[in-house]
Amino acid sequence: MLSFRPSTRIACWAVLTLLSGCDLAPVYKPPHMLLPEHYQGSGPFVEANPQDQFSHGPWWQMFGDVQLNRLETQLDQSNPDLQAAQETYTQARDVVAVARSGLFPQLNSQAFVSENKESAHTLFHPSSGPTQQPSNGYGAAASWEPDFWDQIRNSAKQAQATAQGVAAQVASARLSLEMELASDYMAIHGLDAEHAVYMQTIGFYQKAVEITKMRLAGKISSGLDFARAQNQLSSAQAEDTDVLAQRAVLVHAVAVLAGVNPASFTLAPLTGARVTLPTIPVGVPSELLQRRPDIAQAERAMAAANAAIGVSRAAFYPNIRLSASAAFEDTGFGLASLPNTLWAVGASAMLPLFEGGLRKAELQQSWSRFAQSRDNYCAIVLEAFRQVEDQLVLTDNLATEATQQEVALQAAVKVQDVSLSLYTDGLDNYLNVTVAQIAALTAQISEVQVQTRRLQAVVALIGAVGGGWSSADLPTEDQTVPFNPLGLRTESRDVQKPD
Numbered sequence: 001m002l003s004f005r006p007s008t009r010i011a012c013w014a015v016l017t018l019l020s021g022c023d024l025a026p027v028y029k030p031p032h033m034l035l036p037e038h039y040q041g042s043g044p045f046v047e048a049n050p051q052d053q054f055s056h057g058p059w060w061q062m063f064g065d066v067q068l069n070r071l072e073t074q075l076d077q078s079n080p081d082l083q084a085a086q087e088t089y090t091q092a093r094d095v096v097a098v099a100r101s102g103l104f105p106q107l108n109s110q111a112f113v114s115e116n117k118e119s120a121h122t123l124f125h126p127s128s129g130p131t132q133q134p135s136n137g138y139g140a141a142a143s144w145e146p147d148f149w150d151q152i153r154n155s156a157k158q159a160q161a162t163a164q165g166v167a168a169q170v171a172s173a174r175l176s177l178e179m180e181l182a183s184d185y186m187a188i189h190g191l192d193a194e195h196a197v198y199m200q201t202i203g204f205y206q207k208a209v210e211i212t213k214m215r216l217a218g219k220i221s222s223g224l225d226f227a228r229a230q231n232q233l234s235s236a237q238a239e240d241t242d243v244l245a246q247r248a249v250l251v252h253a254v255a256v257l258a259g260v261n262p263a264s265f266t267l268a269p270l271t272g273a274r275v276t277l278p279t280i281p282v283g284v285p286s287e288l289l290q291r292r293p294d295i296a297q298a299e300r301a302m303a304a305a306n307a308a309i310g311v312s313r314a315a316f317y318p319n320i321r322l323s324a325s326a327a328f329e330d331t332g333f334g335l336a337s338l339p340n341t342l343w344a345v346g347a348s349a350m351l352p353l354f355e356g357g358l359r360k361a362e363l364q365q366s367w368s369r370f371a372q373s374r375d376n377y378c379a380i381v382l383e384a385f386r387q388v389e390d391q392l393v394l395t396d397n398l399a400t401e402a403t404q405q406e407v408a409l410q411a412a413v414k415v416q417d418v419s420l421s422l423y424t425d426g427l428d429n430y431l432n433v434t435v436a437q438i439a440a441l442t443a444q445i446s447e448v449q450v451q452t453r454r455l456q457a458v459v460a461l462i463g464a465v466g467g468g469w470s471s472a473d474l475p476t477e478d479q480t481v482p483f484n485p486l487g488l489r490t491e492s493r494d495v496q497k498p499d
Contacts, residue, residue, distance in 0.1 A: 022148065022149055022150060023150040023153070023154070023310060024149055024150060024151075024154070024309075024310045024313035024314050025150070025154050025157070025306055025307050025309055025310025025311075025313070026306060026309055026310075028302075028303055028306040028307075030299055030302060030377070031374055031377065031378060033378065033381060035285045035286050035289075036285050037284065037285065038284065038285065039282065039285060039388060039389060039392055040389055040392070040393075058072065058073075058468065059178075059462050059467045059468045060072045060178065060182055062276070062278035062280075062462075063182075063275050063276050063278060063455075064274070064275065064276035065185075065274075065275050065276075067185075067267075067268075067270070068182065068185050068275075071181060071185065071254065071257075071258050072178055072181060072182070074258040074259065074260070075177060075178060075181055075257050075258050075259065076174065076178075077259070078258065078259025078260070079177055079257060079258070079259045080259060081173070081177065082170075082173060082174055082177055085169070085170045085173040085174070086170055088166055088169070088170065089163065089166045089167050089170050090482075092159075092162060092163035092166040092167075092480070093163050093480050093481070093482040094482055095159045095162070095163065096156065096159040096160050096163050096480050096481055096482065097481065097482050097483065097485070098159070099152070099155045099156040099158070099159040100152075100156045100159075100481065100485070101485065102145065102147070102152040102155070103147060103152050103153070103156070104144075104485055105142050105143065105144040106142065106143050106144065107140065107141070107142050108140070108141055108142075109138070109139070109140045109141075110138065110139060110140075110141075110327075111137070111138035111139075112135070112136065112137055112138070113134070113136045114134065114135050114136070115132070115134050116132065116133060116134070116135055117131055117132040118131045118132070119131075133331050134331050134332065135329065135331060136329070136330055136331070136332070136333060136335065137327055137328055137329035137330065137335065138327060138328060138335060139325060139326055139327020139328065139329075139342075140325065140326060140327070141323070141324065141325035141326075142323065142324050142325070143321060143322065143323040143324075144321070144322050144323075145319060145320065145321050145322075146320055146322070148317070148320065149313070149314035149317045150310060150314065151310070151311055151314035151315070154307045154308070154310035154311045154314070155307075155311050157303075157304075157307040157310075157477075158304045158305075158307035158308050158311065159304075159480075160477045160480045160481075161300045161301075161303035161304035161307060161477075162300070162301075162304045163475070163480040164296075164300045164303075164474050164475060164477070164480060165296075165297045165298075165300035165301050165304065166297075167474055167475050167480075168293040168294070168296040168297035168300060168474060169293070169294075169297050171293035171296075171469050171473065172293040172294045172297065175293065175463055175466070175467045175469065176463070177257060178467065179459055179460065179462070179463040179467070180253075180257060181254060181257040181258070182459045183456050183459050183460070184250050184253050184254050184257070185254060186275070186452055186455040186456050186459060187250055187452060187456065188247055188250050188251065188254070188267065188270060189270045189275060189452065189455070190448055190449060190451065190452025190455075191243050191244075191246055191247040191250070192247065192269050192270045192271045193271060193448040193451070193452070194243050194445055194448050194449075195240060195243050195244065195247070195269075195271070196271045197441070197444045197445060197448060198236055198237075198239060198240035198243065199240070201236050201437075201440075201441050201444070202233065202236050202237060202240065204437075205229065205232050205233040205236055205437070206233060208229045208232070208233075208420065208433070208437070209226070209229045209230055209233055211229075211420075211423075211424060212225045212226040212228075212229040212430065213226055213229075224430070225429075225430035228430055228431070228434050229430065229434075232434060232437055232438075236441065251265065251266070251267045252265075254267065275455060277454065277455065277458060278458065280458065280461050280462055280465065282388070282392075282461075282465050283465065285385065288381075288384055288385065288388065288465065288466070289381065289471075290470055290471040290472075291465055291466030291469060291470055291471075292384050292465075292466045292469070293466065293469050294380055294384070295377070295380055295381055295384055296471050296474060298373070298376055298377040298380045298381075299377055300474075301373045301376070301377070302370065302373045302374055302377055304373075305366070305369045305370040305372075305373040306370055308366045308369065308370070309363070309366045309367060309370060311366070312359070312362045312363040312365075312366040313363060315352075315359045315362065315363075316359055316363075317351070318349045318350060318351035319349065319350050319351075320347065320348070320349045321347065321348045321349075321350075322346075322347050323344075323345070323346050323347070323348075324343075324344070324345045324346075325343060325344050325345075326341065326342070326343040326344075327341070327342050327343070328340050328341055328342075329342060384464070387460075387464040388461070388464045388465060390464075391457055391458075391460045391461035391464050392461065394453075394457040394460075394461075395454065395457045395458060395461055398450060398453055398454045398457055399454065401450050402447070402450045402451060402454060405443065405446055405447045405450050406447060408443050408446075409440075409443040409444055409446075409447050411443075412436070412439045412440040412442075412443040412444075413440050413443070413444075415436045415439065415440070416433075416436040416437055416439070416440040418436075419432045419433045419435075419436040420433050420436070
């Protein structure tokens with residue numbers, strides 16, 4: 001058994017400690033924010049554990065619409081903007097591999113064959129020496145920079161945190177696209193309902209035109225009544241045409257979101273479709289920090305900025321580089337002969353002494369970037385809570401507005417029926433009929449629009465609370481490493497992409 005003197009053991013431990021590195025990055029602590037215990041809004045939501053909020057599938061399935069489910073699934077599979085965003089995560093993982101490559105020794109090999117001739121008039125040329133001879137050889141070299149100050153490790157941590165942030169950014173982009181499609185779909189649903197109202201109203205107005213026409217023919221009323229009735233009919237037809245134009249534009253938008261050419265995409269009328277108004281499991285305010293991908297992205301940006309401080313601090317310490325090379329060289333092809341070997345080993349160290357304040361400026365800049373990322377994080381958190389509270393207030397008030405609008409509609413329809421009946425019996429003038437018709441149509445359209453806004457507000461509320469996403473969906477630091485540098489890598493698209 002080998003034994004070592006105490007001084008030798010102490011020296012070995014010192015060397016091992018030195019080789020293990022010294023992390024110069026500050027201890028990372030995300031900012032602690034005081035959060036309320038409950039939301040102020042009282043929209044259609046229940047408090048729930050974030051892991052259970054959408055346990056029955058993707059968030060859009062809560063609306064119970066088969067066609068919406070199909071479109072959202074197609075978006076996740078075919079939307080080119082989303083696919084482009086996913087490629088940014090692939091690139092971010094490769095940046096991690098680039099940053100980590102410095103932890104490993106760099107190996108290379110070379111071989112050369114040349115024929116060389118010197119001029120007869122070369123300075124100090126020996127008179128008896130050859131002026132022409134070949135030079136052939138091959139060899140290998142290795143170099144390594146021990147990461148004493150964790151500069152490389154902190155660069156890798158910075159890249160890994162950035163890659164995690166990009167994964168959260170992809171999730172945020174996916175949620176944004178899904179919400180846009182759902183909101184457009186609800187708008188189309190509302191426009192189809194408006195079209196149905198206009199078609200029913202146009203039929204009613206056509207009967208009114210016939211009544212005024214008959215009364216005009218019988219000289220019971222003036223041509224003014226007929227003109228008013230005709231104006232009502234034409235105006236309703238024009239407004240219905242505008243509704244159909246708006247629908248066509250939204251259908252084109254849905255087609256692009258689903259990754260389909262608008263020229264080959266159609267969407268059947270949604271008049272008969274029933275969209276369920278779901279109850280949203282919002283959860284308590286403190287859980288919002290783990291449920292919003294944009295908050296997770298901002299937090300990972302902070303972690304990356306914190307690691308960058310360690311990189312800037314390491315620049316104040318010496319860089320040490322170890323190198324070794326070995327080769328065979330001969331004027332012929334006796335390249336395996338020991339006398340023809342050459343080798344070199346060495347070590348170098350560099351410590352910048354004066355660079356005009358460069359390192360201090362870079363360190364101050366890294367601290368400032370960390371402070372900036374912390375402030376951005378706080379701003380994004382506040383904005384997230386504002387969005388949740390906005391949608392809770394909207395959904396609550398729109399529910400009340402829908403009830404009030406239904407009462408107004410019933411009254412307006414009753415007035416319309418009574419006024420037309422009185423006019424037909426010659427007990428009232430047509431001006432009152434016109435006013436009643438305008439009020440009834442306005443009330444019907446308003447009711448449809450309120451219901452559409454309610455559905456869109458629920459979609460926005462789902463997006464505001466993260467759409468079922470959780471920080472547990474983020475890739476771990478190990479998962480951001482695209483491949484093992486000691487193994488073989490397959491195709492670049494084989495890497496795991498964020499859900």
